[in-house]
Amino acid sequence: MSSSQGVVTSAERHHAHHFESGLAEFEACKQAMWIFLVTEVLFFSGMFVLYAVLRVFYPQMMHDAHHLLDWKMGALNTVILICSSLTMALAVSAAQKGEKDNIVKYIWLTFFFSCGFLIVKFFEYSHKIHEGILPGAMWHFEELKAAKAPLFFSVYFVMTGIHGLHVIIGMGVMLWLIKRAKRNEFGPEYFTPVEMTGLYWHFVDLVWIYLFPLLYLVS
Amino acid sequence: MSNHNNNNSHHGKGGHHEHHILSTPMALKVWGALICLTFITVAVAQVDLGALNFTVAMLVATIKASIVCIFFMGLKYDHKENTVIFTTSVIFVAIFMILTFGDLLTRGDVYVKDGKIIPDTFTSGAVVKSKFNKPWVSTPELIAHGKEQFQTQCVTCHGAEGKGNGVAAAGLNPKPRNFTVTDGWKQGRKPSQIFNTLTKGLGGMPSFGSAPSDDRWGLVHYVRTLGAHASETDTPADLQKVGIDPTKEDGGGGGEKVIPVDLAIDQMASGAAEAPAAKPVKGKK
Numbered sequence: 491m492s493s494s495q496g497v498v499t500s501a502e503r504h505h506a507h508h509f510e511s512g513l514a515e516f517e518a519c520k521q522a523m524w525i526f527l528v529t530e531v532l533f534f535s536g537m538f539v540l541y542a543v544l545r546v547f548y549p550q551m552m553h554d555a556h557h558l559l560d561w562k563m564g565a566l567n568t569v570i571l572i573c574s575s576l577t578m579a580l581a582v583s584a585a586q587k588g589e590k591d592n593i594v595k596y597i598w599l600t601f602f603f604s605c606g607f608l609i610v611k612f613f614e615y616s617h618k619i620h621e622g623i624l625p626g627a628m629w630h631f632e633e634l635k636a637a638k639a640p641l642f643f644s645v646y647f648v649m650t651g652i653h654g655l656h657v658i659i660g661m662g663v664m665l666w667l668i669k670r671a672k673r674n675e676f677g678p679e680y681f682t683p684v685e686m687t688g689l690y691w692h693f694v695d696l697v698w699i700y701l702f703p704l705l706y707l708v709s
Numbered sequence: 710m711s712n713h714n715n716n717n718s719h720h721g722k723g724g725h726h727e728h729h730i731l732s733t734p735m736a737l738k739v740w741g742a743l744i745c746l747t748f749i750t751v752a753v754a755q756v757d758l759g760a761l762n763f764t765v766a767m768l769v770a771t772i773k774a775s776i777v778c779i780f781f782m783g784l785k786y787d788h789k790e791n792t793v794i795f796t797t798s799v800i801f802v803a804i805f806m807i808l809t810f811g812d813l814l815t816r817g818d819v820y821v822k823d824g825k826i827i828p829d830t831f832t833s834g835a836v837v838k839s840k841f842n843k844p845w846v847s848t849p850e851l852i853a854h855g856k857e858q859f860q861t862q863c864v865t866c867h868g869a870e871g872k873g874n875g876v877a878a879a880g881l882n883p884k885p886r887n888f889t890v891t892d893g894w895k896q897g898r899k900p901s902q903i904f905n906t907l908t909k910g911l912g913g914m915p916s917f918g919s920a921p922s923d924d925r926w927g928l929v930h931y932v933r934t935l936g937a938h939a940s941e942t943d944t945p946a947d948l949q950k951v952g953i954d955p956t957k958e959d960g961g962g963g964g965e966k967v968i969p970v971d972l973a974i975d976q977m978a979s980g981a982a983e984a985p986a987a988k989p990v991k992g993k994k
Contacts, residue, residue, distance in 0.1 A: 516728075517788070524791045528798040535802040539809055546810070547826065561751070568747050576740040579731055579781045586730045627910060678728075692782045699773045703766040707754040 500588065500677030516682050523686045527693050534697055537649050541704060544645060548638055555642035556705065558623055558631075560614065564706035567610050568698060574603035575695045578688050581667075585684040588677035593684065594668055600691065601664045604657055611654055618643070646705055653701060656694050663687050729786035739780045746773045844926035845900060845943070845953050847933070851923075855931030858924045862917075871935040881913055888935040898941040901951045903929045908951070 509515040545552050581596035622630035625644035667687055670676065676684055750769045754762065779785045784792045814821055821827065841851055859871075868875040871888035878885050886893060896906045907925045910916030917925060933939065948955050 520787070521791060521794070524794045528794060531795075531798040532801060532805075535805055538802070539805055542806060543809065543813065546813075547820065561754070565747065565751050569744060572740060572743045572747065575743075575777060575781055576736055579736045579739075580733060583731050583733070583736070586728055627916060689782055692777050695781075696774050696777055699777070700770050703750055703754070703770055707750065708763050708766055 497673040497675060499674040500680040501674075503675075503680050505680075512679060516680075516685075519682050519686060520689070523689050527689065530693060534649075534652075537645065537652070538700070538704075541645050541649070544641055545708075548641070551638045552642055555639040556708070558618075558621075558643075559646070559706050561706040563610050563614050564702050567607050568702045570603050570606045570610070571695045571698050574600045574607070575692050577603065578691045582681070582684050582688040585671070585676040585681035586678055590671060590674060590676075593671040593676060597664050597668050597671065597684075601661055601668075604661045604664070607657060608654065611650065615647075649701055649705070653694070653697050656697070660687070660691050660694055663690070729783060731780065731783070735780070739776055742776055743773055746776075841923050841926070843955075844923050845904070845948060845955070847900070847930040851927045852930045852934060853927075854923065855927030855929065858920075858928050859931055863928070871932060883913065885914070888932045890936055891938065898933070898938045899943050899947055900926075900929050900933065900941075901943045901947040901953070902941075903932060904951050 505512040505515040509518065577596045577599040581593055581600060584592035584596055618624065623643055624630070624640070625647045626640050629640035629643065631639075664687065667684060670683065746769050750766060753765050753769070756762075758765065778795065784795070814826075841848070841854070844851060859867075860869075863871075864875055865877045866875045866881065866885040867873055867888065868878065868885075873885040873887035875885065891898065894902075895911060896902050904925055906914065907928060908916065908918045910918075933941075945955050
C-alpha cells in the first residue's frame with residue numbers, strides 16, 4: 491500500500507477509520523486547531539492584561555520606558571512576519587493543489603522570514619542586555635530614572651520571549667513539513683498538517699500585530 | 710487527482726463543502742493591505758493625538774487581525790462554528806480585562822481618588838522629612854522603629870526571632886540569614902554592610918532600596934540587637950561606601966529624601982513621617 495520508503499503519499503493515504511470521510515477528518519482537525527488557538531489567546535491574554543494594568547497605573551513610567559525600544563526594529567519585524575504569513579498562506583494553497591515544489595519553496599521562505607525575525611530580536615535583546623536594560627532585579631540601566639521601569643521590561647521580555655518561543659516552535663514544525671512535502675505526503679486529498687501549521691503561524695503573526703503597537707508605539 | 714470525498718454525509722451541515730483555495734492574487738492583496746495598515750500604524754504613532762493614539766493603534770491592529778483571520782486563516786470560507794469559537798475567546802479576554810479593572814479601580818481610595826487614578830509620580834517622588842537624626846547611629850527609637858518594620862516585612866522569611874526559620878524559609882535555598890549567630894553574613898555585620906545588603910538585595914534576598922532609608926537603618930540596628938554584633942562598627946570610610954558623609958548633619962544627602970508617593974501616604978497613615986499634600990488613605994492597613 492505504501493511507496494518504497496514506507497512513506498504514505500497523499501494519494502495513497504486513507505483517512506482515520508473513525509471518520510466517515512477524509513473531509514470529516516479534515517474539518518475535525520481544523521476545529522480542534524481553532525480550539526487550541528482559543529487556549530493560546532487566553533494564554534497570551536494574561537500577559538496582555540498585565541500590560542494593561544501597568545499602563546493604567548504607571549502611564550508615565552510606561553511611556554518613558556518604551557522609548558528605550560527601537561520602533562524601527564519592531565516595525566521591521568512586523569513586516570517580516572506579515573511576509574511570512576503570506577508565504578505560509580501560499581504554501582497551504584500549494585498543498586491544496588498538490589504542487590510539491592511550491593509547497594517546499596513557500597515553507598522554506600516562511601522559515602527564512604522567521605529566521606529574519608529572530609535575528610532582529612537577537613540584536614534587540616543583545617543591545618538591551620549590553621545596556622543593562624533587563625527585567626526586574628537584573629536592571630542596571632542608570633539613565634532612566636523611572637523607579638518601576640524594570641516592570642515594563644519584565645513585560646517586554648516575557649511577552650516577546652514567549653512569542654519568540656512560539657516562532658521557534660513553528661520553525662521546527664516547518665522543517666518537519668518540508669521533509670514530508672518532499673515525500674509527496676501532501677496533495678488535494680490530504681494537506682491537513684500544512685493547513686494546521688498555517689493556522690498556528692497566522693496566530694503567531696496575530697499576537698505580534700498587537701504586541702508591536704502596544705510595546706513599541708503607544709505613548 | 711480527485712478533489713475531495715464528495716459525499717454529502719460529512720457532518721450533516723447544509724450542502725457540500727469545498728476546500729477553498731486562496732488564490733495567489735488574493736493572497737498578495739491581503740499582504741498589501743496588511744503592509745499598508747502597518748505603515749498607517751507607524752505614521753499615526755508619530756503624530757501626537759493624545760488619548761486617540763491608543764484607540765487608533767488598537768483599531769488598526771484589530772483590522773489587521775481581522776484580515777488575517779478572515780482571509781489567511783480562512784474564516785470567511787469556513788464553517789461559522791470556527792468563527793464563533795474564536796470570537797468567544799476574544800469575549801473571554803474582554804471579561805478578563807473588565808473584571809480585573811472592575812476590581813482594581815473600585816478598591817476605595819487605594820488607587821483611585823476623586824474619580825482619578827492616583828498619579829504615578831515615581832519619577833519625581835514625594836519629598837519626605839526623615840524623622841530620625843543621623844539614622845546610621847543606633848538609638849533606642851531607631852531600634853523600635855526597625856523592630857516594627859521587621860515584624861511586618863521580614864518575619865516571613867527570617868522568622869520571629871531572626872533565626873532564618875520563617876514560614877517562607879522552608880522553600881528557600883539557601884536559607885535566609887540567621888541574625889542570632891555571627892557566621893554566614895556574606896557581606897559583613899557592620900551597620901553599613903547590613904544597610905548595603907538591605908538596599909541592594911543579595912541572592913534570594915530582595916532589594917529594599919525603594920523603602921525609605923529610615924526604615925532600612927532602623928532594621929539594621931534592630932537586627933544587630935538579635936546577636937552578638939556590637940563589636941562590628943563603621944568607620945567613616947565604611948559609611949561613605951553607602952553614600953553617607955558622617956561629618957554632615959544629614960549625611961550629605963546620601964539618605965533618601967525622595968520616596969514614591971504611595972509610600973509617603975503609608976507613612977502618613979502610620980504617623981511615621983510628614984508628607985506635603987498627601988492625605989491618609991482609607992482602607993489600607
